[in-house]
Amino acid sequence: MFGLLKGFGVTVSQIPKKKVTLQYPDVKPNWPDRFRGVHKFNPNLCIVCNQCARICPTSCISLSGSRGEDKKLHIETYDINFEICILCDLCTEVCPTEAIQMTDTFELAEYNRDALYKNMEWLVENGKQHAQRKGLIGEASVHDANDTDEVAGKAGEK
Amino acid sequence: MFDWFDWSAHPLNVQTFLAMLIGSLIVLGVVLGCVTYAILLERKIIGYMQLRIGPNRVGPWGLFQTIADVLKLLLKEDIIPNKADKTLFAIAPIISYAPAFMVLAVVPFTASHLFTAGLDVGILYYIALSAISVIGIVLGGWASNNKYAIIGALRSAAQMISYEIPLAMSILGVVLMAGSLNIVKIVEAQKNFPYVWYVVPQILGFIVFLIAATAELSRAPFDLPESESELVSGYFTEYSGFRFAFYMLAEYVYLIAMSGLAAALFFGGWSGPLLPGWLWYVIKAGAFIFLMFWTRATMPRIRVDQLMSFSWKVLIPLALLNLLLTATWKIFF
Numbered sequence: 053m054f055g056l057l058k059g060f061g062v063t064v065s066q067i068p069k070k071k072v073t074l075q076y077p078d079v080k081p082n083w084p085d086r087f088r089g090v091h092k093f094n095p096n097l098c099i100v101c102n103q104c105a106r107i108c109p110t111s112c113i114s115l116s117g118s119r120g121e122d123k124k125l126h127i128e129t130y131d132i133n134f135e136i137c138i139l140c141d142l143c144t145e146v147c148p149t150e151a152i153q154m155t156d157t158f159e160l161a162e163y164n165r166d167a168l169y170k171n172m173e174w175l176v177e178n179g180k181q182h183a184q185r186k187g188l189i190g191e192a193s194v195h196d197a198n199d200t201d202e203v204a205g206k207a208g209e210k
Numbered sequence: 211m212f213d214w215f216d217w218s219a220h221p222l223n224v225q226t227f228l229a230m231l232i233g234s235l236i237v238l239g240v241v242l243g244c245v246t247y248a249i250l251l252e253r254k255i256i257g258y259m260q261l262r263i264g265p266n267r268v269g270p271w272g273l274f275q276t277i278a279d280v281l282k283l284l285l286k287e288d289i290i291p292n293k294a295d296k297t298l299f300a301i302a303p304i305i306s307y308a309p310a311f312m313v314l315a316v317v318p319f320t321a322s323h324l325f326t327a328g329l330d331v332g333i334l335y336y337i338a339l340s341a342i343s344v345i346g347i348v349l350g351g352w353a354s355n356n357k358y359a360i361i362g363a364l365r366s367a368a369q370m371i372s373y374e375i376p377l378a379m380s381i382l383g384v385v386l387m388a389g390s391l392n393i394v395k396i397v398e399a400q401k402n403f404p405y406v407w408y409v410v411p412q413i414l415g416f417i418v419f420l421i422a423a424t425a426e427l428s429r430a431p432f433d434l435p436e437s438e439s440e441l442v443s444g445y446f447t448e449y450s451g452f453r454f455a456f457y458m459l460a461e462y463v464y465l466i467a468m469s470g471l472a473a474a475l476f477f478g479g480w481s482g483p484l485l486p487g488w489l490w491y492v493i494k495a496g497a498f499i500f501l502m503f504w505t506r507a508t509m510p511r512i513r514v515d516q517l518m519s520f521s522w523k524v525l526i527p528l529a530l531l532n533l534l535l536t537a538t539w540k541i542f543f
Contacts, residue, residue: 056509063259063508073263 083156088139090157092179093130093172097151100125104143104152110136113143127151130172134160155182233325237314245462246276252503259507286451291355294448298353303449303456306346309339310464317470318394321480321487332393333385336471337378340426343460344370347435350457351445362444365514366435369425372521373432377422379529383415383536384408384475393471397479403543409476411539414532416476418525420501423468425521427461429502431509434517465502469495 074081083089100117112133117125143152155178162168170178250265250272257264265272290299316332319325329335344367351363385391387408388399400407409416425432436444446457473479473494480487512520 059508060504063504066261067255067258069261071258071263072261075263 087154087156088141089155090134090139090160090170090178091132091143091175092153092155092182093175094151094153094179095127095130095172095176097149098127098130099149099151100127101148103146103148107142107146109140109142110138112137127172130175132170132175134168134170135165153179155179156185157182237325238311241311241314241463241466242459244466245459246280248462248466248499249276249279249458251499252506255500255503256507259504280455283451283455288451288453289448291448293355295353295355298349299448300453302346302350302353303453303460304346305349306343307456307460307463309342309346310460310467313339313467314463314470316393317467318397318474318479319470319488319491323394326394328392328394330390330392333381333391333396336393336467337374337381340464340467341371341374343464346460347445350449354445354448356448358441358443359445359447362435362437362441362447366428366445369428369432369434369517369521372518373422373425373525376418376521376525376529377426379526379533380412380415380419380422381475383412383529383532386533386536386540387411393474397474397481400478401481407476407478412476412532412536414528414535418529418532419472419476422521422525423472424502424505427465427468427502429465430506431512432517433511434514437511439511465499466495469498469502472498 098117100115102115105111105113105115112135113131114133115127115130117127120126139154139158141154144150144154147153152175157178160168253275254264254272265275268275268278290296313336315325315327316329316335317326318328347366347370348363351359351361351366354360384396388396390396390399396408404411424430428435434444436446438444441447446454449457470491473491477494479494480491482490482493485493
């Protein structure tokens with residue numbers, strides 16, 4: 053009988069408490085460092101090994117490259133279809149040079165399905181914006197965003 | 211100007227009829243405003259009780275949220291299902307809404323009784339009309355030709371008809387105390403001996419009234435007719451657009467009418483110190499409405515197999531006991 057009144061007391065005591073709502077578009081939560089958002093891509097690091105496209109569970113990555121003067125493969129097109137991408141992080145896991153990585157963006161709502169088919173330029177631009185948000189670079193190029201030598205060194209150790 | 215709205219003093223001619231029409235339109239406008247902000251307040255209060263902010267994107271503090279919602283509903287397509295009984299489907303919301311609005315005629319919102327019919331059978335009128343709105347709900351559920359709608363409608367029929375009885379019986383105690391069925395006279399009788407609002411001598415009746423009124427309005431914890439977790443939306447599952455808005459409107463107008471009735475019967479209506487009468491009425495009815503929202507944020511839904519036995523085995527005996535005590539009290543004083 054008095055349990056009912058107790059319940060009323062509980063609900064009314066919630067009113068003055070601080071609200072936990074975040075005003076989402078204006079205020080965003082702090083994403084964890086390993087948040088798996090939309091990819092960024094660094095064409096300078098890519099060695100066109102095709103491992104990302106092979107491991108992708110939804111086959112949403114399609115890429116093509118060509119052998120240049122120096123007998124090295126250079127990436128030409130790199131497209132991710134975000135209609136079916138499940139942001140599972142596997143491409144990043146297998147990438148030997150960390151050319152494809154994930155950022156903290158996730159807002160990909162579009163009015164038509166074609167707009168979700170993102171090409172290499174878009175992914176590079178996304179990487180630039182991500183670096184700016186993180187305060188890693190000012191207006192520098194993507195090439196400086198990832199310290200190429202360090203990454204290459206890491207790749208060499210592997 | 212105000213005696214122009216005093217229907218009982220004039221014969222029913224064209225002028226009086228026009229005055230009545232204008233008066234009812236004014237009441238409708240006021241009630242729509244009240245409903246708009248009752249809905250907003252409900253969402254806000256429940257939000258605050260759940261550590262949320264509630265609607266706050268449309269206008270400052272979400273003040274235009276409900277208006278935006280209603281506009282959206284009015285622009286929506288009015289879908290009538292193929293297998294539905296089209297005529298009944300179309301008129302059911304109107305049947306549901308009309309009594310909810312009509313009962314406002316006997317609720318004395320001010321001390322000067324503007325727009326209040328001083329019916330000598332006010333209570334009877336109220337109870338009789340509020341029983342009609344069940345028909346609108348049952349018709350709507352039946353005409354939808356949808357299993358969830360039918361289940362909701364039948365539940366609603368069972369629930370509302372069962373809870374009418376304790377509601378009426380709890381009011382009877384007040385009627386015995388005041389010696390009148392006229393709501394205006396009941397409010398005035400609360401100024402006589404024992405010089406307190408009837409909520410004190412009629413506390414048992416008031417508790418029964420509260421529970422029965424909550425069930426009658428089919429609000430939580432008695433929201434079985436439209437329980438979203440079991441039935442999609444209960445009796446208005448198939449409704450959309452304007453007719454859906456009508457059902458929602460009926461529900462909230464009925465809530466306001468019930469709060470007005472509670473304020474008149476148990477809290478002395480417009481009487482109170484310092485402030486004008488209508489403001490006291492708003493405060494008392496508002497407190498009742500707030501209690502309803504508070505209950506909704508607190509209570510889980512009652513189990514469907516306990517619903518009927520609670521009405522018949524608990525509330526009605528309590529209301530009868532209250533009647534007996536009141537009658538005994540009347541004999542000795």
